[in-house]
Amino acid sequence: MLTAIALYEGLTVLDAIGPYAVLSHVPDADVVFCAEKRGRLSDDNGLLHIEVETDFGEIGRPDVVLVPGGGASRLLDKPGTPIVEWIREAHQHSTWTTSVCTGALLLGAAGVLDGLDATTHWMFYDNLAAFGANPTAERVVHRGKVITAAGVSAGIDMALYLVGQIAGDETAQAIQLGIEYDPQPPYDSGSPAKASPEIRELVRSLNG
Amino acid sequence: MLTAIALYEGLTVLDAIGPYAVLSHVPDADVVFCAEKRGRLSDDNGLLHIEVETDFGEIGRPDVVLVPGGGASRLLDKPGTPIVEWIREAHQHSTWTTSVCTGALLLGAAGVLDGLDATTHWMFYDNLAAFGANPTAERVVHRGKVITAAGVSAGIDMALYLVGQIAGDETAQAIQLGIEYDPQPPYDSGSPAKASPEIRELVRSLNG
Numbered sequence: 001m002l003t004a005i006a007l008y009e010g011l012t013v014l015d016a017i018g019p020y021a022v023l024s025h026v027p028d029a030d031v032v033f034c035a036e037k038r039g040r041l042s043d044d045n046g047l048l049h050i051e052v053e054t055d056f057g058e059i060g061r062p063d064v065v066l067v068p069g070g071g072a073s074r075l076l077d078k079p080g081t082p083i084v085e086w087i088r089e090a091h092q093h094s095t096w097t098t099s100v101c102t103g104a105l106l107l108g109a110a111g112v113l114d115g116l117d118a119t120t121h122w123m124f125y126d127n128l129a130a131f132g133a134n135p136t137a138e139r140v141v142h143r144g145k146v147i148t149a150a151g152v153s154a155g156i157d158m159a160l161y162l163v164g165q166i167a168g169d170e171t172a173q174a175i176q177l178g179i180e181y182d183p184q185p186p187y188d189s190g191s192p193a194k195a196s197p198e199i200r201e202l203v204r205s206l207n208g
Numbered sequence: 209m210l211t212a213i214a215l216y217e218g219l220t221v222l223d224a225i226g227p228y229a230v231l232s233h234v235p236d237a238d239v240v241f242c243a244e245k246r247g248r249l250s251d252d253n254g255l256l257h258i259e260v261e262t263d264f265g266e267i268g269r270p271d272v273v274l275v276p277g278g279g280a281s282r283l284l285d286k287p288g289t290p291i292v293e294w295i296r297e298a299h300q301h302s303t304w305t306t307s308v309c310t311g312a313l314l315l316g317a318a319g320v321l322d323g324l325d326a327t328t329h330w331m332f333y334d335n336l337a338a339f340g341a342n343p344t345a346e347r348v349v350h351r352g353k354v355i356t357a358a359g360v361s362a363g364i365d366m367a368l369y370l371v372g373q374i375a376g377d378e379t380a381q382a383i384q385l386g387i388e389y390d391p392q393p394p395y396d397s398g399s400p401a402k403a404s405p406e407i408r409e410l411v412r413s414l415n416g
Binding site: 012013014017018020021024025027031032033040045047048049050051052053101121122139140150151152153154156157160161164169170171172173174176177178179180181182183184185186187189190191192194195196198199200202203206 | 220221222225226228229232233235239240241248253255256257258259260261309329330347348358359360361362364365368369372377378379380381382384385386387388389390391392393394395397398399400402403404406407408410411414
């Protein structure tokens with residue numbers, strides 16, 4: 001099973017690495033990080049530098065396509081973005097096409113979400129709707145062969161769900177135990193419905 | 209506030225990137241990835257390649273030291289491991305010394321955990337005890353200026369707790385909302401106490 005995790009300059013690295021920590025443990029999984037071109041790219045903070053060894057032309061036809069978010073909307077400022085063209089093509093042959101956070105906007109730009117329920121980071125529902133998707137405030141949204149996850153950390157939940165679909169509940173549970181994913185956040189403000197209006201405003205101002 | 213995330217060949221990348229996604233959003237935080245030497249290193253799967261720009265000699269005196277796990281026990285096969293020497297030195301001046309997963313074994317080797325309650329990945333409690341620590345089956349263990357987290361994904365919870373200590377509850381809650389950390393794992397087998405004996409055995413056989 002070939003799993004392609006698409007990277008790009010300015011991605012939010014946890015969007016990719018959360019699912020990677022899960023999917024890389026699926027027996028017989030062949031996980032490959034790929035990008036528009038080989039070489040170095042940096043994350044949204046410009047602090048983590050990743051050396052990519054496989055470009056989109058080399059990856060072939062992945063069974064699982066995973067698109068992280070981050071600087072996705074910046075990528076969409078110019079038409080004909082290579083990652084969007086690649087998603088469009090890869091989606092033709094994939095078994096699963098998935099995104100985390102604003103990676104959904106890249107799926108949207110590739111025409112994958114037209115008329116479909118989907119989710120993204122809570123601050124980007126309007127952007128998602130602009131691609132014909134129905135923004136859905138759930139953590140993981142599965143429709144047909146498309147699975148979209150909410151913001152950043154939601155990719156871990158999405159990947160465990162996907163492993164359940166691909167390899168069964170026992171494998172998914174073993175991977176959950178292997179990465180000791182028994183979350184105990186010290187606060188309960190991880191969604192806009194749970195956070196106070198003041199905290200929501202603070203996030204908007206920090207990201208504005 | 210200088211936060212040093214120490215990397216090494218064979219690390220489990222989510223151990224570092226989970227906390228990074230949290231700590232990089234602390235206002236005025238200066239987060240630096242560092243390693244024994246500049247240049248490229250690969251993760252425990254050999255699939256992700258990171259280009260490190262700062263070596264231990266260049267990092268100065270970090271306020272926050274964060275040590276991820278992964279191939280930590282392999283590093284300890286030979287004495288005088290540079291990362292252990294660096295931890296020993298950095299801990300003299302740090303405000304917080306922290307670890308995720310088997311990163312705790314590196315803290316232990318540096319003498320940081322002697323006589324202290326601490327945690328690590330659930331499969332490595334015995335290894336932790338060998339360094340004089342008291343293995344503690346909690347997700348995040350805070351004693352003095354030392355905070356240790358359980359396996360892999362526990363680093364996210366630890367980092368949010370740490371931000372609460374450093375910058376207050378509101379900042380931590382805003383970061384939690386920013387990364388939409390409202391975990392909803394599709395299974396409840398993320399700790400050895402919750403997983404079935406069969407799943408525990410499966411994990412041991414996969415990692416054995």
